[in-house]
Structures are given as C-alpha cells and as structure tokens.
Amino acid sequence: MVIRFVDYIGRKVLSICESAGAFVLFLGTVIKTMFTKKLKLSKLVTQMARIGSSSISVVALTGLSSGMAFALQTYIGFRRVGGEHLIGAIVALGMIRELGPVFSGLMVTGRAGSAITAEIGTMQITEQVDALRTLRINIFQYLMVPRILAGTIVLPLLALFTMICGIVGGYLVCVYAIGLSPEEYTSGIRTYVEMSDIVGGLVKSSVFGLILTWVGTYKGYRTYGGARGVGEATTRSVVMASIMILVANYFLTKVLENL
C-alpha cells in the first residue's frame, strides 16, 4: 500500500518534471531557431496582423469598460476623503501599470492564443505538421517563431491601446457622469504619470505576449486525439496562459519596481 502510494507520487512528480522540461525546451528551440534560421518577414507581418486585428475590438471594449468602472469606484472611495482631483492619476496609473497589460494579455489569450492552439493542433492531428517534416521544412521556423515573435511585438501595442481606451473611459465617466472638470481629471495624469510607468507596462505586456503565444503554440504542437483533443488542448492553453500571465504579473511588478 505504502509502496504503491510512493510509486504513484514518484510517477506524478516525474511526469510533471518531464512536461515542464519539454515546455522549457520548446521555448529553447524557438529561441535557437530565431537566431540561427532566417525569418520570413511576410510571415511575421501576417501573424502580427492576425493577432492584432482579431483582438483590437475586444481589447478596446475591455479597456473602455474597465477604465469607466475603475473611475467610478475610485470616485466613490476618494470623495470620502476629498481626493477627487487624484482620480485621473489613479485611473491612468492603474490602467498603465496593471489593468492595461493584464486585461489585454487575458483577452488576447482568449481570442488569439486559443486560435493559435486550435490551428496548430488541427494541423498536428491531420498530419499537416508531419507533411512539413517529411518535406524537411523546419516547423519551428515555419510555424512557431513567426507566431511567438508576432505576439511579443503586437501585445504592447494592444496594451497601449487598452490603456488609452481605459483612460478615455475614465475621462468620460469623470467629466460627463460625475461632473469633474476636464482639467481636474488630466492634471493628475500629467503630474503623477511618468515615462517609466508606461515603459514598465509595455515591458509587462510584451512578456505576456510571449507567454500566451508560447503556451498557444506548445499546446497546439502537443495535440493528439482528434477533434476532442483539439478542444481539450485549446481549453488547457487558455487556462495555462491566463494563470501564467497572472503569476508572472506579480513577479514582473516586483522586478520592474526595483529597476
């Protein structure tokens, strides 16, 4: 009984280590390919356009609504202590440092990350990936690198758009619903928001872009078991990337704070 339990735990630990190792090695191969093989610019641009265009409306709505809600909540709290003039700065800093990168990361994971997994997963189960291999085409160069690089480049742009939409959403609520003057809202932003806040937010979102495309391509690459397998891989990809983004967010905040 005890031996069986230890055996079970041992197998589980080994399996987790094996999966984690394969996951990291996958990224290692992508990075190696990035520096040793030629990247087709047209493929990169196509992937950037796909990730960007498919997610722009989603991140705009997310940014706008979260900025509006954030402004309203901040007003409810701050009016008790007479700090209404700080709402603009709080909304802007919140959107730039936290909400913009995290929300855009999560939204793009649901929209583009899942699509990447489903596409590569379908190619895997229909032997299209094997066909590329038999033609001696490097699948990392052909499939993975353009997607991962595109995600890493595009996400900061989408996050920037989310931040702007969020700040505009906050402005709309403060000026037209709460009755603050435009000057009251914007003066706090001008005073308290620094360039390092924006750079930090963009760095974070770039890392989130890397995470979501890394997980998306990896889960697609490891898909097996037909249509059901594609569905399961896609779900796992979204859950795993979302969790990784949220966990990475804390550590990135900590690291960027000390820089």
Add this chain to the structure above:
Amino acid sequence: MIELVNLKKRFGHKWVTKGVNLKIPDGKMTCVIGRSGEGKSVLLKQIIGLIEPTSGKILVNGLDIVHMSEDEKRKHLEKFGYVFQFAALLDSLNVFENIGIKLLENGHNPKDVLPVVKEKLLLVNLPEDTLYKYPSELSGGMKKRVGLARTLITKPSVILYDEPTTGLDPITSRVIHELMHSMQAKFGLTSVVITHDVKVFDYADRIALLHDGVIRYFGDAATIWECDNPYVYQFIRGLPEGPIQAEKPTSRDKY
C-alpha cells in the same frame, strides 16, 4: 537499398512491431499489406523519421539512420518522399503553394516556382485551373494527386505511400495506381506502398505481409495469387478462417 533489421516499436506497454526484418529493393515497388492496426503506417513513419523506433536498425545504403544525429538523418532522408493517407495538404495554402512549398520556403521566387509547379501538376494529370484552388475545393483523388506532386517537386529517389487509395472509388484508385506506376517507371523510383487494396498487386514488384508485428511473407507480386503461404492465402482472399484472426463482432455490433 533500404533494410529494416529487427525493428521494434512500443507505445506504452503495447508492442506494435516486434522485430521487422525487410530488404526493400531499389527501383522496385514493394507493397506492405496486413490488417488494420498491424503497424504498417508506424513502420513507414519510422523509415521517414517521423517516429523513433524502440530498437533495431534502418539501413539506408548500408548506413544506420536510427542512431544518426538529426542533421545527418536529414541529409540521408533528403531524397525520401512521403505521400500521406489523406494527402495532408496544408489547408491554408492553395494548390500552387502546397506543391511549391519546399521551394518557396527555400527562398525561391514564386515566379520561378510557378513553371516547376505547373510541370508537376501536368505529371499527375491535373488541369492548370486547379492551381489556385484550396484543398477544401478538391476531391479526394485530386488531393492525393496534389500530395504526390508536392512530393515529386523534391525530386525523390524513394517514395513512401501510406494507403494511397483509401476512401477512393475503384476508378480513381486505378488512376492513382497507374500514376504511381508511371512515376516509378519514369523516374526509376523505389516505392514502398502500404495498402489493403489487392488491385495494387498488378503494379507491384514485391509483396510483404505484416502480421502480429513481424513480416510473415516477402515475395514476388507476380505469383502472389498462387502463393500457398497461409497468411497470404487468407489475407488476399479475405477469408475469415486461417492463421489471421478475424475481428469478432462485439455485443454492440449485433444491434
């Protein structure tokens, strides 16, 4: 010459091939027959390097490719082509891009690739107007021909066919068999064909029967119908009685 020496493959606890020994002659068409699930496709995928054998050797011109580095293996398998059971065309690319993908990925100008693709398209008897169609717009037979054209563009000396006529009507199957045969004659190819279709015996040179993880028969295709090997006798006639156990219907099948 391709030679398989005591080739074994295990998935989990299940041994798919238990020690396959087979010498595939150059410039001939060798068919590997056997029941579904016997590991014929696994065998083919081991030869092309898509699946790693558990043990054994795959000798290509006397060199064991199993234990080679990826780069060395790539070099030795450069002249190997593979035609997939369901063609495995990239569904986001049109016929031109599918056939020319190898050249396009190697940096050739599409304008230079176009005449080469057209030539291959003609070889597999497809009209030029299919050039810009997508795989979803093609019939099963057309897809297989595009798959063959995609392989031919790499100028292979060996082509491995994984059930090339599965799902096709008898007329289209015949067209595909004749195409395989004419390609073989024209380019002096070595062909290895995994199939259940006994009609291919008319075009093949050698037949191997895989059963229970080992080769039970290897001989001339011309005399296959006179062969008294009990496995071959039963299999090619589709007899339920013999050394090959027929699948018994399950209780669910009865209803």
